[in-house]
Amino acid sequence: MDKKTLRRYGIVGRSSRMKALARTIDRIAPTDVSVLIVGPSGSGKELVAQALHSDSPRADRPFVAINCGALAEGVLESELFGHEKGAFTGSVGKREGLFHKADGGTIFLDEIGETKPGMQVKLLRVLEDGHYYPVGSSVPQRVNVRVVAATNRDLTEAIADKQFREDLYFRVSAVKLVVPPLMERRGDIQPLLQWFLREQPKLECSDSALEKLAHYDWPGNVRQLSNFVSRMVALKPEGLIENEDVDSFLAEQYASATHLPVSTGRTVEEAGQELIYRAILSLGNEVRILRNLITSNLPNEAEIQRSSPPVDVPLQGSTMEEMERAVIEQILVETGGNRKEAAQKLGIGERTLYRKLSKYNLS
Template sequence: MAAPPARILIVDDDADMLRLLALRLSAAGYAVVAAESAEAALAQLDLVHPQLVLSDVRLPGRDGLALFDEVRARHPALPVILLTAHGNIPDAVEATARGVFTYLTKPYDGKELLGKVAQALALSAPCAPQAQANEDWRAGIVSRSSRMHDLLTEAYMVAQSDASVLLLGDSGSGKEMLARAIHRASPRARRPFVAINCAAIPEALLESELFGHVKGAFTGAQGPSKGLFQAAEGGTLLLDEIGDMPPALQVKLLRVLQERALRPLGAVKSIPINVRIVSATHHDLESALATAQFREDLYYRLNVVTLVLPPLAERREDIALLANHFLDQLARKYDKRLSGFAPEALKALALAAWPGNVRQLYNVVEQVCALSTTPLVPLPLVQRALRTPSTPVLSLAQARQRFERDYLVGLLRMTDGNVTDAARLAQRNRTEFYRLLQRHALAPENFKNDPADDDTVAAGRQD
């Protein structure tokens, strides 16, 4: 059964704008609830349970910023997008710093609006539970991205055969988890799954670890020991980081794969084995072949089917799902009552670089889970875990532009929007000063404090 459409609460006192927004969002497949004031929107909030609020900044009575504050107090995880005229951009920027998901200026671009709406809904969407029993084979692999869907479809097909599989992908991208999923989907699912990291064990011990040894095979061998090939009998053996296997051991592994039998260290007789091999690496094995660091014959033995895991940065639509999934798991582990991430915190996660991929995301979520003192994980904790500055680092050009705009805003506020006085204080002529105001989309009338002027502006404004 298809999921119900996302419900969006739109707020604007301009009836024509409200109707246009409703038509555009309804045509995009969303369920729309309209309100003409902040008070009407708050009355609807707990009745319709929207997944997103889209509000004009300028509203009669309580404005859009006050509405945002009330929405945040009642429903901290509910994203809010503001629509604003150019003259109200400073207020909108301040609201974004306080937690508004984003703002759009009027007249807005239709594609940009739908893009921001989809992004906000994706970031706030809860992780959907595994609904079907036949999806148990991929339990723990949380994804909605098309790339992962295609990869998992191929992995399930490969699992039905007994072909060797080579998993390629950056460190932390989930290669071992995919190997386990392939094992669970295969006819060998009831037999053992055994994993070994070829880079983590010294060369002198790796042969014994893989193939086992007999008593007295080397100093300290007090008795016989089965290797991991025998431990995985009938099941699947994952050779993780196969690209780091020493060349001498590559020869012995090739012989085992060719003969389907192994001889433990120090033994005389070979032992037949029945094991499926899945190997994984973050190295470029084809480059290793060119430099003779990896045997070509072994490569083709292991590489019957290749599956490539995308880095987390190339499946950003999965970040919010994974973060909420991990938070749910870790909240139970730490016995903490956590309901999710603040919208700005989830946005920071979605935009991060993630060089460490899913493993790094898990570590970040574990850190914020351990340190969070509120039900909703705040932005500063996420920034701390990501080791990112709490304020963005601007380029020199951006810093100059921001300073110039703030300077002009200060002058207009000081002079109550009087351009002649402001230009004189800036030591610029009126024409040049007007050009500066136009460059920064500043309207002097929005800075007039005279009540009569305010009434005039309010009556004639176009939101």
């Protein structure tokens, strides 16, 4: 039953949370109740909104979507409600807004939490009685639409900070649906990957690469995973997605998250705290990899008795780079300088090993 429901709504996944989400959509889609979809960017909120529309009595009428956070307040008002000729500079003719275009259907207000107080008042009016005023007009227009809204913010906090109207919140959130981030449903990564690769039968993902992907936190969620697949299709249209392919992608993601200036809606202090948190997570991941690298290559008692004294690996007081250099030296000694075998024992690609040999001036 759950599989059929997921498939009907185009939801790819097998986690219990996505199955529960699909069951809730199934119950409320046939109604006219307003819905607030909460989830981080890239998690699939618009897909949920489309599912609500496609299984409703309004399915044969328009589904109209707009990102409220992408437009300035004046532009957003004109986009939503339309305007009269001469309403502002450049308005050379009358234009119908998105509410008019969605009449009889569904309008999806993405990132409603980014709207300004003045716009929130206008949205509240149309939600309460179905009436709105085009910009530059004193004649009210009536519309019959189902409103589905979405946000990646905690609107209860926005209400406490006087940034979002409480009455509007109650109007748009008769039912609240939560789309969990990808890091909270890691079991969905494999089926999503298979779905994105469905039209690329010559490109597959190795088990070890899949395991790495499953352990990444995916701050950009499903959209970021889709971006990874698009990258692989462009760079490697056939063959096997290997560890080094994932390593290269993740290195770019960490670098972008650290260095690119982006608008996040957070204060400087909050953004700084997040960067520190991400750096700690990244460092912790490197430490785990290094620890596994060292312990996996420690000889057992029989090997110790048979072998010559091992290369000394300085641990106390050493940096991670010094420890990594020592481990690579030890493996090269054990393999008699065979770089292919050394890379296999280290669990890294040959190209990665060559880069590290160059970095540490190891011949």
